[in-house]
Amino acid sequence: MSFKTSELSDIEVYETSRSGNRLSKLNLKNNTEANNIPTISLQPNIQFQEILGFGGAFTQASAYLYKQLSPKNQSMIMQDYFGEEGSNYSFTRTHMGSCDFSTENYSYSEVPNDIDLSHFSIKRDMDELIPMIKDAQDISKSGFKIISSAWTAPTWMKDNNHLIDGRLKDEYRKVWAKYFSKYTHAYKKEGIDIWGFTVINEPHGNGSNWESMLFTPQEMNTFVKNFLGPELANEGLGYIKILGYDQNRMELPLWVDEFYKDAPNEYIDGLAIHWYDSTDNSFTKELKYAHHQAPNKLLIQTEACIDSQIPSTNDDWYWQTDATDWGYHWRNEEMKYLHPKYAPVSRYTKDIINCMNNWVNGWIDWNLILDFDGGPNWAENWCGAPILVDVLSQTVYKTPIYYVLKHFSKYVLPGSYRIGFENDTDLLVTAFKNTDNSIVVIVFNENKNSSKFKLNLKNRFKEVTIDGESIQTIIFRDKND
Numbered sequence: 001m002s003f004k005t006s007e008l009s010d011i012e013v014y015e016t017s018r019s020g021n022r023l024s025k026l027n028l029k030n031n032t033e034a035n036n037i038p039t040i041s042l043q044p045n046i047q048f049q050e051i052l053g054f055g056g057a058f059t060q061a062s063a064y065l066y067k068q069l070s071p072k073n074q075s076m077i078m079q080d081y082f083g084e085e086g087s088n089y090s091f092t093r094t095h096m097g098s099c100d101f102s103t104e105n106y107s108y109s110e111v112p113n114d115i116d117l118s119h120f121s122i123k124r125d126m127d128e129l130i131p132m133i134k135d136a137q138d139i140s141k142s143g144f145k146i147i148s149s150a151w152t153a154p155t156w157m158k159d160n161n162h163l164i165d166g167r168l169k170d171e172y173r174k175v176w177a178k179y180f181s182k183y184t185h186a187y188k189k190e191g192i193d194i195w196g197f198t199v200i201n202e203p204h205g206n207g208s209n210w211e212s213m214l215f216t217p218q219e220m221n222t223f224v225k226n227f228l229g230p231e232l233a234n235e236g237l238g239y240i241k242i243l244g245y246d247q248n249r250m251e252l253p254l255w256v257d258e259f260y261k262d263a264p265n266e267y268i269d270g271l272a273i274h275w276y277d278s279t280d281n282s283f284t285k286e287l288k289y290a291h292h293q294a295p296n297k298l299l300i301q302t303e304a305c306i307d308s309q310i311p312s313t314n315d316d317w318y319w320q321t322d323a324t325d326w327g328y329h330w331r332n333e334e335m336k337y338l339h340p341k342y343a344p345v346s347r348y349t350k351d352i353i354n355c356m357n358n359w360v361n362g363w364i365d366w367n368l369i370l371d372f373d374g375g376p377n378w379a380e381n382w383c384g385a386p387i388l389v390d391v392l393s394q395t396v397y398k399t400p401i402y403y404v405l406k407h408f409s410k411y412v413l414p415g416s417y418r419i420g421f422e423n424d425t426d427l428l429v430t431a432f433k434n435t436d437n438s439i440v441v442i443v444f445n446e447n448k449n450s451s452k453f454k455l456n457l458k459n460r461f462k463e464v465t466i467d468g469e470s471i472q473t474i475i476f477r478d479k480n481d
């Protein structure tokens with residue numbers, strides 16, 4: 001059987017590269033008879049986890065900037081993120097109360113000892129955050145899920161009477177659970193449905209730098225089992241997903257063991273994770289452990305960013321091994337090896353692919369937009385975002401990270417499944433099957449030199465060339481499948 005007569009058809013290839021492609025559609029050449037190039041063989045009948053989607057976070061910082069943009073720029077950004085021709089984001093996050101990427105510190109219940117929450121109010125969100133979410137809803141044809149995360153309870157519920165650190169007082173656990181349902185009803189009244197909650201952002205804390213509230217695995221499990229789960233159920237909100245943990249992957253097994261092993265918590269739908277423990281380690285062993293201990297539970301990546309770094313407005317910077325993260329600067333000496341300098345494009349692409357290949361159901365970036373200084377941020381915790389803006393000049397800059405995320409979010413749709421493959425190349429690969437039976441393959445070439453490979457689907461082939469330092473999304477809409 002000749003290579004040419006068994007060629008795959010109806011293929012589209014899109015590439016983002018250091019050399020200048022930005023999700024550019026490539027014209028594939030006719031195949032030659034060459035059979036000695038490495039092969040990626042797709043196995044669409046072998047299916048793994050369902051994919052819920054990809055996206056980013058609505059934060060007060062992003063909404064503050066968004067409000068100051070011209071209507072034209074607002075519309076462009078919404079189309080870029082939520083339009084079908086844009087990134088088509090399907091999975092998002094927001095914060096319940098203030099966080100580090102807020103312009104002020106606040107909660108929705110600031111009257112001390114208001115145990116019936118009669119003074120509960122989301123008025124702080126009405127001017128900026130909620131309008132931004134509603135604009136996204138107006139653009140998105142398929143809709144998107146929202147996970148909401150609290151950084152802390154109101155100060156009067158905590159043992160240190162402070163927004164930073166401290167623990168929830170036992171006597172306020174029922175009130176704190178009611179806070180979640182009050183929030184849900186208030187947002188629903190504004191036309192915004194909450195798909196899921198994480199119980200608290202970063203329960204280990206953040207070095208006492210911004211809003212936080214500490215939980216042990218046991219404390220969080222008890223709160224979900226005895227307070228939050230029953231409260232949502234009693235309020236007719238039992239459909240809302242509850243995700244535990246919501247911090248870095250290195251300690252994920254501790255939370256897996258608490259929530260799943262001995263007495264599984266009926267109210268917990270899965271665990272949430274961040275990527276900040278390491279610059280170049282996706283902790284795939286820990287991800288596999290979480291899945292195998294609870295195969296029917298969700299595993300959601302809820303936050304990632306170029307952190308502790310004022311972002312660049314130079315496209316090539318994102319491909320250079322020049323960025324640093326928080327651990328590079330101040331983590332203890334024995335752990336600094338986990339934080340080498342890195343190329344942002346490589347860090348994002350490799351982490352998303354490694355997460356997908358190790359049972360993660362969805363991947364959410366951090367702020368949708370920030371300014372050219374990596375803010376605004378009351379805690380001066382600067383970081384990058386896929387889209388950067390300057391409100392004075394009304395400049396909007398889509399970084400290469402924007403295109404990296406779009407390679408996944410535009411083409412790997414909610415309800416798709418990761419599928420099997422065999423990879424003889426030195427390229428990083430993942431693959432999916434959408435509900436319309438289209439197959440999506442994402443390939444990353446971190447090497448400086450271009451590479452040729454063959455795609456094999458049921459003994460039909462296509463030869464593809466990928467540029468050096470580039471990411472490709474390949475879509476099959478073959479009528480024979």
